[in-house]
Amino acid sequence: MKASIIRSYFVCLLISILAGCTSGSGSGDNPSNQQDNVLRLFNWNNYISQKTVERFEQMCQCRVTQDYYSDNEELLAKLAAGATGYDLLVPTGDAMDTLIRQGALRELDKSKIPNLKNIDPGYLKTKFDPDNRYSVPYANTITLLGFNREKITGLGLPTDSWAIIFEPEYLKKIKGRVTVLDSQRELLAAALKYLGYSAHDTDEAHWQQAKTLIIRAKPYWAAFNNTSYIRELAVGNLWVAHGYSNDMFQAAQDAKKTGRQFSIDFVIPKEGAVLSLDSMVLHRSGHRPDLAHRFINFMLEGENSAELTNLTGSGNPNLDARPHIHPEIIANPAIFPDAAQFSRLEMLEDINHTQRRLLSRIWTEIKLR
Structure with missing residues (x-):
């Protein structure tokens, strides 16, 4: 290779390197x-x-x-x-x-x-x-009810209503075998839907009604739980859980794979639920x-x-x-509801700072009772 060609090659290489170092400077999209x-x-x-x-x-x-x-x-x-x-x-x-x-x-x-x-x-x-x-x-996902089919049908309890996690007449038969989500918005939404209100209702009086309903039911619950209810349902320690449809699907699959003598079902309550x-x-x-x-x-x-x-x-x-x-x-x-079921689903909406403070106080009262 001639010296002039070599010099040209290295000049081009240097320019290329410098261009690569500087091109797109300041751009967040440049790797x-x-x-x-x-x-x-x-x-x-x-x-x-x-x-x-x-x-x-x-x-x-x-x-x-x-x-x-x-x-x-x-x-x-x-x-x-x-x-x-x-x-x-x-x-x-x-x-x-x-x-x-x-x-x-x-x-x-x-x-x-x-x-x-x-x-x-x-x-x-x-x-x-x-x-x-x-x-x-x-x-x-849909926030709904998961349950041990054999246990709950054997007790003659309703599986299509939020009543099973809120009403003492049903809860006394499954005390200690129920969990609800450890989520302010989700649990309040379930209570509001059961009471006939919107899941994203922000009326303080309605929130207080929901709080009273939750506090009345709380002594019958085993825990507020966001994750381990999947395993507890699958092994039979829990009979009813308030949770997410994909979690219930996992619990049902786990119970089936391990050869349990029961099955896990999950349903959208008739009062409606959160999508x-x-x-x-x-x-x-x-x-x-x-x-x-x-x-x-x-x-x-x-x-x-x-x-x-x-x-x-x-x-x-x-x-x-x-x-x-x-x-x-x-x-x-x-998982894939039909049009009639879909019409009963609601997405939660954001709440403002004042509403968040109120919800935090209500949640503290629920947890301390």
Whole structure:
């Protein structure tokens, strides 16, 4: 190689290196600016298949790390306490209101999410994000009743009403075998629905009625519980639980796999229930919005999305996933409710600071009684 060519080669190489170091300076979407090749996900526990994660890691040649929360209050509290660096969160609608109002989220670049077309339009244009500037539907769950079919039918107790966790005449037969969610909004919503009110009713008098109902029932409950009720139902220690449809699905699967002499069923109470739509959103503190967009688009592919439902029993707003979901899950009305049942479901809405303070006082009274 001639000296002039060699000099030209190294000049071009130097220019290329300098351009690579400076191009896109200040842009949050440029991987070259990022600290490492890691997508940081803050998610509900057991809300994605490890196989799905590994497949994404292979595709993007990156790593995915996850931290977990058990309800939206915990998510918001951890972020308020200074938790940062998460690229993706999976909050529910009422938490979305708060995050958007706080300016905590990064707007989506929809040009990087072509698979958004797979989402059922009925799950887009939500009240909390009408233009889907920040959120992409991930999965949905219903807060309902799970129960040991043999024990409860043997006792002749109703399985289609919130009455089974609130009325002493039923609770006295299953005392110590019942748990309710350790969640202010979810438990209050169940009580409000049983009393004939909206799940997101904010009338203080109605909240006080719900508090009285809860305090009356509390002595019969074994615990306020967000996670271990899955195992306790599956092994037979619990006979009734107030919880999430995907958790009840897991309990039913576990009881079946271990050959228990009973089965776990779950139903939407006739009074109605809470529908939770979990969405993928980008947090402003994240370092890899490029990977976050790739992950969102990856999870919107039909087979990947279906894998979530087949694993967890979550509802699914992705139309392209439906052909890949196990038929027995599609046929379960507590996971995919028909139009009549769907009409009795409500999404929780955000509450203001004054209402939060009142709810906190009510919750403290409930816990101390």
